Amino acid sequence: MTKSIRIGTRDSALALWQATHVAEKLNALGYTTEIIAIKSEGDIVLDKPLYELGITGIFTKTLDIAMLQGRIDIAVHSMKDVPTALPNGIIQGAVLERASCADLLVYNKDTRFLETEGVIATSSLRRKAQWLNKYPKHTVEDLRGNVNTRLQKLETQGWNGAIFAAAGLERIHIKPKNHLILDWMVPAPAQGAMMVVVNQDDNYCFEAVNQLNHIETEICTHIERQFLRTLEGGCTAPIAALAQYNEADDSIHFKGVLLSVDGKEKIELEKNVPIQEWKKLGYYSAKEVLENGGTALMEMIKQTLKN
Known part of the structure; x- marks a missing residue:
């Protein structure tokens, strides 16, 4: 079976660049593509801070709906905007090689x-x-x-x-x-990476997109997003995380940070582990933060944002 792969994207200049980048890579592999731009709620409502909009999925849910309705086949996102739990029926097809995360x-x-x-x-x-x-x-x-x-x-x-x-x-x-x-500022989990999501029943598109996956970036962003998810921050809490693979000794260096909204309180963690320990590194790091004052700080953040 062959078909034109309909690529869903936001209609901003950056989002269109990302969708075009994916289209070019798929075209080079012999696939036919079509780009479909859709405006998200996060692009329409500009007079409120993001956390007041219920940030989780604000830039992705319009494309999720379009995919589940069959109007697009895949969607390209800035990975840091994607909720850590994807909607039912949608799966991660590929994580492209990360650009600068600074x-x-x-x-x-x-x-x-x-x-x-x-x-x-x-x-x-x-x-x-x-x-x-x-x-x-x-x-x-x-x-x-x-x-x-x-x-x-x-x-x-x-x-x-x-x-x-x-x-x-x-x-x-x-x-x-x-x-x-700002080399001192720790980035958002998955900052600089692009994720392509696919309908879970669409084997043709999954096989096409999965050829674009960059395993090192996939592992590092998994660790960062696992840290975020375990802290239960969604995208609303001041949470930062960066995992980096060190080829010299086959290890992962990880740094995670949780701060109060006003920046006065800060809990940070930094560690280096063998690559074999990557699957639970984000989880255990987040648990360590929670046990060292993070639970109380997360509650304070929720109360601050509620008021």
């Missing part, structure tokens, strides 16, 4: 404000908490919209800077010269 600061004028007081913008609780932990005298404003919209807002709002994922700016070739890599 966060970067795009700044107006200069970076002298870092030494004094300043205002930066981000819609991410994780970025906000880590920024306030490092720069407690600063103010963080909410910033919504696609990448281009956020860059435009930075120019007009009078903020000192805004935080972006490096991979997003690099993929669509709009990374400004006035940027600073």
Whole structure:
């Protein structure tokens, strides 16, 4: 059987780049593809912080519905936006090789404000908490919209800077010269990676997409998302995680962080384990965080976001 694979995607410039990237890889393998762009609720409602929208799946559920209704065959997502529990009937088909997982600061004028007081913008609780932990005298404003919209807002709002994922700016070739890599900031679980999901009954599309899977990225993002899921953070709590494979000694280096919303409290964990221990590394790391004050901190975060 052969058929044209209908690729569902959000309609932002970055999402369309990602869908086109997957289409080109499938075309190179001999498959025919078609891109179908669908606007998500997260792209439509821009006047509220993401956590007020019930963030889990806000950028993915419209595509999930389209797939379950048979309007698309596969969907391409920024993996950090995908809930850790996929809907019934939808499975992970591939995780593509990860790009940069770094966060970067795009700044107006200069970076002298870092030494004094300043205002930066981000819609991410994780970025906000880590920024306030490092720069407690600063103010963080909410910033919504696609990448281009956020860059435009930075120019007009009078903020000192805004935080972006490096991979997003690099993929669509709009990374400004006035940027600073935040090498101290731990990324979101699966940041920089792309996931392709498939209907579980569609063997043709699964076999096609699975050829794009990058095993090292799949393992590392599994660990990070397992850490997130075990902490029960969904995408709303300030949780950061990064797993990296070290080929030299066949090991995994993992760092996980949980912070209060205001950044004043921080629990972090860092460890290096043999590759054989990867399957439960995220789970055991999260349990360690919970046992060392994380349970109380998670409850405080929930109460903060509820108020």
